[in-house]
Amino acid sequence: MTPPGSARSAGAPSADPTPVEGPPPGTGAHTGAPPLVAPRVPTAFSPALAGAAEVVRLVRSLADSQGRDDLVEQLDRIRAQLAVESVPVLVVGGAGQGKSSVVNALVGAGVCAVGATDTTATPTVVSHALAYDGALVIDPAAAGRPEPLLRRVPFTEAVGLATQALNPDNAWGLRAIQLAVPSPALARGLTLIDTPPLRELWEPDGVRLLQAMSGVAAVVLVTSAGSELSSGELDLLRVASSLCHRLYVVVNGTNVFADWRSVVAANRSLLDRRGISAKVLAVAATPYWGDAGGVPPGPDAGMQALAAELDAAVVLDTEHQRISTALVEAFWAADRLRMRLWAEQSLITEDGPLDETTVLLRDAARHAQVLCGPTAHWHELLTQSVQQLRKDVEADLDADVAGLRADVDNVLLALEAGHDWPRLHLSLHTRFADRVLHTQRVRKLAMRALCRHVAEQFQADWSEIVASLDLASEAHALLDPRLDREVAALPRSLADLPRPPAGAASLPGDQSGVPLPTRARADYERWLSATETFLRNDTEATLTRVGEEMERRCQDRGIELQRTIVEVLTTLNVLRHLTPEVVLQRHEEIESDLAQLRTLDFQLKVAPPAG
Ligand SMILES: Nc1nc2c(ncn2[C@@H]2O[C@H](COP(=O)(O)OP(=O)(O)O)[C@@H](O)[C@H]2O)c(=O)[nH]1
Ligand SMILES: [Mg+2]
Structure with a gap:
């Protein structure tokens, strides 16, 4: 449901505007009228989200100062996701x-x-x-x-x-x-x-x-x-x-x-x-x-405990999940900046053989290119694993549907034996919800395992490329491209689950003369088949989504790696033509940027733990 505040612009005129300082409307003595003076309340604000947004802002300003509009755009998106949500x-x-x-x-x-x-x-x-x-x-x-x-x-x-x-x-x-x-x-x-x-x-x-x-x-x-x-x-x-x-x-x-x-x-x-x-x-x-x-x-101490519980275990916990996702992304962006700075710095300071480095980087760029394509080891593994899981899940689904059918049969038998209808109906509802949840949980675990498996392969392919570049040895994201997080998405909301047939609610009062168990059987059959369709579609949709999401993640990371290597190559070409004074000045600028990134490291460490 949309909160009223978000459905309109802040200053929109109201038929009966009630200003903050003005007297709010009375609602009768029995309800206790709202206070005459509204408490001084800030606009929607969360310290945890604001802290995380500040970290993202810092990375953004560094990206901006390096002219990285692509990262700036990405970081703006991440920051927008850290707004207070209902x-x-x-x-x-x-x-x-x-x-x-x-x-x-x-x-x-x-x-x-x-x-x-x-x-x-x-x-x-x-x-x-x-x-x-x-x-x-x-x-x-x-x-x-x-x-x-x-x-x-x-x-x-x-x-x-x-x-x-x-x-x-x-x-x-x-x-x-x-x-x-x-x-x-x-x-x-x-x-x-x-x-x-x-x-x-x-x-x-x-x-x-x-x-x-x-x-x-x-x-x-x-x-x-x-x-x-x-x-x-x-x-x-x-x-x-x-x-x-x-x-x-x-x-x-x-x-x-x-x-x-x-x-x-x-x-x-x-x-x-x-x-x-x-x-x-x-x-x-x-x-x-x-x-x-x-x-x-x-x-009241009890109300205080309840408010504190909602604040910490519900609001803060929900925030932490979002913060964790945002910080992982910001961390990656920071590493891309860092890697380029380190590369540049080491090239400036060590009078190394530029040609040798160039050859090394060209090779790495080519391998990174392969990492983004369908012939990469991780990609082949992903395709096979999704196929296998689809087969396994279909077999499980047949068993789940058989279980649901047994639940329906049991309820119908009890109904024929004259047991209380509403209770039976509720118990069937609970059994359905339990079975669907169980199925979704098992499936989620299987998808998690699949993602972990593919991520490990990706990491192995990736490490081979990164290891050839000793330039990159200190970058966090390069050592751990963090692929499996959040990919195995939660099952879709149970709100989509087919509801018990509308007719069932009026079963006992039906005037048609058809006995209750007979009418119930027809209704429950329909419910069962709707639930089966839901489960099959939902499974297929989740499997497709997780496969695509994992592919996208790996490819995005591969593209980032390839781009970063190309950036360093370009820098190398520019450096060949610079005068010693310019190199020195550039060196000082890089030192200061790296120092800022180190404070960012610190902030990431003190920021709320990942959920
Ligand atoms: N004495 C006392 N009465 C309460 C308390 N909480 C609720 N009530 C009364 O219980 C009645 C029902 O409360 P209400 O909040 O309308 O219940 P609801 O129907 O669950 O929303 C009202 O007359 C309240 O004044 C309480 O903590 N102490
Ligand atoms: Mg009430």
Whole structure:
């Protein structure tokens, strides 16, 4: 979902502009109005991303001073990828457990309606902005369009429509409400998604929620400290854990329920027994902000721990993955600059035999050229390995589909024996999700191994060329061209997985007279075949993508190597014609550039570790 702030330019006029310093709209006493004065919040900013961007900027300025427009362009692209991005966290749970209260306490303002009469009617996406603002995402059906419609509305109106009172059973047909909220808690991209109470997982809203889970950075289940996790909550967590790898259980109400510690302990052991990996935190999500605002996450130690957890384990962790990728690229660009400088320096200082060096470099350039082509050893290995893996994976897929079929048959047998339909349906849903995830995981491991294998071969081919150039012996990227990282991409989002047939949701209420197991069989057959098609297409697409990506990576590295060698050759030709004074001056310039690159080394070392 697009955060409201990014859907328009910063200064766009609003129907009801709410300036930062002005009074924000009240949302009723029960919800707690947003503070009168918005807290002083910087524009979206992350220290970790900014630190990495600074390192990239330094390499860029060196590339610029050497007239390397190609590297400048590449580094600009890398820097653009280090902008603050939305990190969505989905807050789910049953009615009245305190989901909206937790969201409010995290941002330090009453932006989500809270209370028995003001239950949340529509998913509410709360993200960072400099001023309070709102937008509605209108369902395609309600909007009479093929695509959901985004309409900007004043903050108050958006807040009102999030409630059951003003938008009973979501009569407005809203997919989501977007709230832009100035809060320091959100400035690094954290986006909190408050949701309506969940009744049944197999209802359309439940299915939609499950789909959302596979695309978010974390799922937070809010549950009351008054009692331990219900079987419904455990079912939800079970499915959530297969869709999202960061899962939190927030036990709310430590201020009301004296016995909360034993509830927390009981919840932990329930999760253990079900094999669900989720961190349990206990909070009191009470309002602590006044009319003039409050500083999140407020005085409650539990809320502080939750905010710190989201900050470090979710936002920072997400950032580190991006930083690591960007720094690897920046490192490579720095090495290309460095290699040329070293080459130049050694050529200037040592009165070596230029002709001999020229012959050596020409040979290396030719070998580097071969390294980029289809006759290179690594390339042949890649082609063979992809072919082999395709065969293996197809055989595995047949087994996976047979497993899914057995799951369906078991459920149908139980259904004929008169077992409870909704439970069976949910268990089938879970089995499907588990099997698809398992298949994707196994496949990912196989692709990783393939990439590692090819990278090793590439490295061997590469080292032969680089070893002949003692000029290059100190360059980092030249010794380790880092090919296998990020190539074995994550499996595609489970959001693409075929949903259970729509008819299944209304199975028990069907008036057609056809017995339930018969109707269910037809529906589940369709689901099974859609899932099989998905798995086959997804496997083929992933395999093709990984193969192409690996080929591109190796070729790009080969081209970089070849270019760098040609650059050094050109330099050599220029040097032949220089006067001693010019050579000396050039030597001093190079010394200073190399010194700057050494500070860069230092910065790369102190920068956050690779994820
Ligand atoms: N005393 C107390 N009440 C709370 C706390 N958290 C939530 N509530 C109350 O519980 C009710 C439901 O909260 P709400 O956030 O709307 O729950 P939701 O339906 O899960 O979004 C409201 O009346 C809140 O005021 C808490 O930590 N302490
Ligand atoms: Mg709510």
